[in-house]
Every structure is written in C-alpha cells, then in structure tokens.
Amino acid sequence: MADEVILLDLWSSMFGMRVRVALAEKGIEYEYKEQDLRNKSPLLLEMNPIHKKIPVLIHNGKPICESLIIVQYIDEVWHHKAPLLPSDPYQRAQARFWADYVDKKVYAPGRKIWATKGDEQEEAKKEFIEILKVLEGELGEKPYFGGESFGFVDISFVTFSCWFHVYETFGNFSIEKECPKLMAWVKRCQERESVFKSLPDEKKVLEFVYFLKKIFGIE
Numbered sequence: 268m269a270d271e272v273i274l275l276d277l278w279s280s281m282f283g284m285r286v287r288v289a290l291a292e293k294g295i296e297y298e299y300k301e302q303d304l305r306n307k308s309p310l311l312l313e314m315n316p317i318h319k320k321i322p323v324l325i326h327n328g329k330p331i332c333e334s335l336i337i338v339q340y341i342d343e344v345w346h347h348k349a350p351l352l353p354s355d356p357y358q359r360a361q362a363r364f365w366a367d368y369v370d371k372k373v374y375a376p377g378r379k380i381w382a383t384k385g386d387e388q389e390e391a392k393k394e395f396i397e398i399l400k401v402l403e404g405e406l407g408e409k410p411y412f413g414g415e416s417f418g419f420v421d422i423s424f425v426t427f428s429c430w431f432h433v434y435e436t437f438g439n440f441s442i443e444k445e446c447p448k449l450m451a452w453v454k455r456c457q458e459r460e461s462v463f464k465s466l467p468d469e470k471k472v473l474e475f476v477y478f479l480k481k482i483f484g485i486e
Contacts, residue, residue, distance in 0.1 A: 272297035273325040275311050277304060279475050281374075282334040283322035284426035284465050289338045291461035292417070293345040335366055338422055351419045362413060365405060366423035372398045373427055381437040381476050382485055392438045396445050403449040410455060417459060425456040425466075432469035433476050 274290070274297050276283035290297055302311055302321050314323045314330035324331045324340070331340050342351040353359045376398065379391030402424065406412055412420035431442050431453075443450040456462050480486070 270295075271325075271327050273300060274298070275300050275302050275308075275314065275323040275325070276321050277302050278467055279472060280321060281426040281430060284429075285334045285422050286322045286324060286337050286341070287465035288422050288426065288461050289341045289351060291465055292349045292351065292422075293341060294348060295341070295345060335370060335423060338419065342419070351422065353413060353418070358413070362419045365402075365412060365420045369402070369420070369424045369427075373424070377427065377430060377434055380434045381480070382483070388438065392434075392440060395434065395438075396440070399442065399446045399449055403446045406448060406452055408448075411452070417456065421452075421456055425453065425462055428453045428457070429466040429469050429472050433473050436473060437476075 272290070272295055274283070274286055276286065276299060278301060300308075300310070302308060304321070307319060311321065311323065312319055314325055315321075315332045318332060320332070322332075322334055322337060324337045326340075326344070331337050338351065352362055373395075376391040376395040380388060380395060383391060409415075411417050412424070434440075435442060457466070
C-alpha cells in the first residue's frame with residue numbers, strides 16, 4: 268500500500284515551506300491542502316488540537332506538527348534518498364542547534380520590521396541584521412551550512428529568503444550589502460528545484476504583507 272501524505276499549509280508560511288522543500292528533496296508525492304487561518308478547518312483543529320497551527324503533515328492518517336520536527340520525521344521515514352541530517356551524531360547535534368537558532372531568532376524581528384515603525388522598527392532591524400551576521404559567520408566559506416551538501420539548516424533558513432524583499436522594503440536596507448556571503452548562499456539554494464518550486468515569488472509575498480497591514484490596521 269502506498270503512503271498517504273497530506274500537508275496542511277499556508278502558501279506564504281516560511282515554516283510550511285520547510286516541509287515542502289524537504290518533501291521535494293525526497294521526491295515524495297503528497298496532497299496539499301491550503302488553510303485559511305482566520306477560519307480554521309475542522310481537519311486542522313482535529314490534527315493539531317494543541318497549537319491549532321500549520322504546517323501539519325498527515326502520514327497515513329497520523330499527524331506530525333511543528334515544521335522542524337516534521338522535516339526530521341521526513342528524513343527518518345524516507346531515509347533512502349537525499350539525507351537531510353548528517354550521519355555523525357555531533358554534526359547532527361550541531362545542525363539541530365543552528366536550525367533551532369533560526370527557529371527562535373529570525374521570525375520575530377523580521378515581523379516587527381514590517382509591522383512596526385520608529386524606534387521599535389529600527390531596533391528590530393538592528394537585531395535582525397545581527398542575527399543574519401551570526402548565521403553568515405556560521406556559514407563561513409562553505410557552500411551550505413552542513414558543508415558540501417544541502418541539508419537541515421539550509422531548509423530551516425532558506426524559506427525566509429522569499430520574505431527578505433519585505434524586510435528590505437519596509438526596513439529600507441539591503442541584506443546583500445550587509446551579508447553578501449549569506450545572499451550568495453541564498454542564490455545557490457534557489458538554484459535547487461526543491462527550493463525554487465516551493466518558495467513563492469517575493470513580490471507576491473510583499474503584496475500579501477500590504478494586505479495583512481490593511482487587515483490589521485497597521486499603517
């Protein structure tokens with residue numbers, strides 16, 4: 268019997284994109300179900316009753332929640348192709364550390380850049396650039412965070428890149444100017460079919476943010 272794989276997601280979610288990239292890397296076919304987070308579906312509430320958030324991967328009727336946990340699950344279940352985590356325990360621990368760093372650090376200041384103004388926005392922009400510089404330092408001269416091959420940390424972070432245009436537009440700064448090596452890594456990742464087919468166009472994301480600002484009354 269073939270695996271039944273369903274993804275509950277939102278097109279603009281950098282967290283959901285992680286799952287899409289991982290599934291694409293593994294060549295896994297799945298059913299995509301777009302969710303309306305202002306009117307959450309019974310299926311989403313049933314499959315993620317604790318957080319009631321996307322993404323949720325449903326594998327043969329069983330839900331897996333939280334994007335990085337889902338990516339690790341995908342790597343363990345479909346381990347025969349394109350390993351995402353290193354086989355060495357120490358390197359695997361390091362990859363989890365940096366993916367967790369991305370998870371905890373990047374989203375909040377990025378959101379504040381487009382959702383706030385004045386001193387709060389400037390402080391968020393400063394924090395965001397400092398975080399990017401830390402990640403650029405970890406990348407170093409390597410083509411990917413894990414070395415020669417695209418993997419777990421790359422997946423955790425590259426999905427934010429389609430939001431960079433939003434941050435730059437509202438924050439009035441250039442990520443390429445601040446972190447040239449990081450942007451070279453982004454371009455390298457975007458050459459991969461799994462990435463460019465899973466990430467939406469940056470202009471579409473910017474239009475979506477203008478829509479969000481209107482809904483939330485953020486001027």
